[in-house]
Amino acid sequence: MAVTPRQDLVPNTREYEELPLVKPTGFREYDARWLFGPEINLLGIRCLGLALGTFLAERGVKPEIVVGHDYRSYSSSIKHALITGLLGSGCTVHDIGLAMTPMAYFAQFALDVPAVAMVTASHNDNGWTGVKMGMDRPVTFGPDEMAALKDIVMNGRWRERPGGELKLIRDLQQRYIEDLTNRPKLKRRLKVVAACGNGTAGAFAPEVLSRIGCEVVPLDCDLDYTFPNYNPNPEDLKMLHAIADKVRESQADIGLGFDGDGDRCGVIDNEGEEIFADKVGVMLARDLSALHPGATFVVDVKSTGLFLTDPVLKQNGVKADYWKTGHSHIKRRNRDIKALAGFEKSGHYFFNAPVGRGYDDGLVSAIAICDMLDRNPDKSMADLKNALPRTWGSPTMSPHCADEVKYDIVDKVVRHYQKLAANGERVAGQPIRELVTVNGVRVTLADGTWGLVRASSNKPELVVVCESPASEEMMKAMFKNIDMHLSSYPEVGEYNQKIA
Numbered sequence: 448m449a450v451t452p453r454q455d456l457v458p459n460t461r462e463y464e465e466l467p468l469v470k471p472t473g474f475r476e477y478d479a480r481w482l483f484g485p486e487i488n489l490l491g492i493r494c495l496g497l498a499l500g501t502f503l504a505e506r507g508v509k510p511e512i513v514v515g516h517d518y519r520s521y522s523s524s525i526k527h528a529l530i531t532g533l534l535g536s537g538c539t540v541h542d543i544g545l546a547m548t549p550m551a552y553f554a555q556f557a558l559d560v561p562a563v564a565m566v567t568a569s570h571n572d573n574g575w576t577g578v579k580m581g582m583d584r585p586v587t588f589g590p591d592e593m594a595a596l597k598d599i600v601m602n603g604r605w606r607e608r609p610g611g612e613l614k615l616i617r618d619l620q621q622r623y624i625e626d627l628t629n630r631p632k633l634k635r636r637l638k639v640v641a642a643c644g645n646g647t648a649g650a651f652a653p654e655v656l657s658r659i660g661c662e663v664v665p666l667d668c669d670l671d672y673t674f675p676n677y678n679p680n681p682e683d684l685k686m687l688h689a690i691a692d693k694v695r696e697s698q699a700d701i702g703l704g705f706d707g708d709g710d711r712c713g714v715i716d717n718e719g720e721e722i723f724a725d726k727v728g729v730m731l732a733r734d735l736s737a738l739h740p741g742a743t744f745v746v747d748v749k750s751t752g753l754f755l756t757d758p759v760l761k762q763n764g765v766k767a768d769y770w771k772t773g774h775s776h777i778k779r780r781n782r783d784i785k786a787l788a789g790f791e792k793s794g795h796y797f798f799n800a801p802v803g804r805g806y807d808d809g810l811v812s813a814i815a816i817c818d819m820l821d822r823n824p825d826k827s828m829a830d831l832k833n834a835l836p837r838t839w840g841s842p843t844m845s846p847h848c849a850d851e852v853k854y855d856i857v858d859k860v861v862r863h864y865q866k867l868a869a870n871g872e873r874v875a876g877q878p879i880r881e882l883v884t885v886n887g888v889r890v891t892l893a894d895g896t897w898g899l900v901r902a903s904s905n906k907p908e909l910v911v912v913c914e915s916p917a918s919e920e921m922m923k924a925m926f927k928n929i930d931m932h933l934s935s936y937p938e939v940g941e942y943n944q945k946i947a
Contacts, residue, residue, distance in 0.1 A: 495596075541558055639662065712812040735802070748901065770789075898911070898925040
């Protein structure tokens with residue numbers, strides 16, 4: 448009989464060494480994430496492997512799976528505990544070794560393997576671990592799959608089966624690099640700062656960019672799992688400032704920053720200014736829709752309204768589909784509606800053929816950006832950015848709201864704005880033009896000003912974002928309207944930051 452995981456074990460005790468520890472809170476909407484030690488132990492990871500193999504069998508998926516690990520001091524041991532569980536469930540495991548997350552996705556195609564389990568804490572601080580999983584390439588698990596997997600783990604419902612086999616894949620890294628670089632070199636000689644935060648991408652990004660014809664200025668590319676300079680997160684200001692300084696110092700054409708597991712890419716222009724990922728998405732949509740008129744792009748609900756209003760995109764016949772925030776949600780939607788690409792404000796980009804295979808890969812994104820500059824030889828990255836219509840946007844604001852009530856609060860907010868729209872009432876002095884309710888509520892006014900309220904996928908918070916193509920005053924008026932309504936709920940607490 449399977450041993451049901453415990454939630455109350457404490458490190459440095461006998462029970463901790465003999466029983467599995469798994470905190471159920473580690474199962475998120477589209478991946479798993481724990482503090483290694485206090486929230487999960489190696490025996491708990493083994494249970495996860497047993498449960499994942501059982502889940503594949505229950506869903507009729509061929510019992511073969513790709514596994515890899517990121518560059519953390521403990522990731523290799525976690526991966527091997529996961530492999531032990533997968534082997535015990537009867538799976539054939541293809542171990543690709545040290546890898547970025549998109550390399551594991553690539554391996555699903557290159558090795559013709561249906562499933563993947565990538566051990567990575569992504570951009571999280573040291574101490575965190577996690578697993579990104581999938582069984583239907585190129586998409587990864589979403590809420591339904593994660594809930595089913597959680598049920599198997601926490602109730603000890605896995606089944607051990609014979610026939611497990613381990614295959615060590617020693618050439619996958621080189622095959623991945625060759626796949627990205629087997630293409631014509633750039634005509635334009637671009638000087639590119641490649642910043643990796645001493646994370647896993649440092650082993651691959653400089654070589655790939657060099658091979659496509661870039662002059663690479665490496666920044667923090669030596670692998671060091673202590674992350675001595677900053678966390679490898681291209682949304683983190685410390686990393687962005689370091690890239691900006693290097694771009695100015697080296698007079699580079701662009702700065703590209705990669706997160707800890709290499710599936711996201713952040714951008715600094717040639718003047719040392721950050722370009723938010725959703726605006727980079729608009730620039731890429733302009734570039735790609737010129738080659739593919741009438742293309743559809745999937746965009747998460749936190750992203751700029753320019754995907755709907757930009758005159759160049761309108762001229763190119765672009766269709767924008769706003770969808771749920773989260774890499775798993777956007778990736779799946781991108782595949783299902785056969786969009787050319789999907790863009791998420793966090794920097795996850797998903798390119799379908801002919802650019803990519805549908806999964807998020809920071810290096811594929813970087814190459815697409817370099818190709819865009821190559822097709823505009825007389826324009827800098829700053830020129831392309833400045834050619835976009837101006838908008839005034841808020842930061843991502845996150846008022847505290849307990850996990851137990853946050854979805855109920857959001858449902859109430861949705862009903863509030865639906866009632867206003869049905870009654871023809873005004874918000875910030877304007878009629879409501881559209882409500883998008885696939886993920887919370889995105890309220891768009893007559894002049895294109897919009898505000899979003901949704902529940903955070905992995906924190907006890909709400910998410911509030913506002914933007915206006917009209918003026919900063921309208922953006923602030925939109926936020927004031929949302930904030931006034933949220934303040935009527937005692938369950939909604941302090942913001943992480945707040946515009947005046």
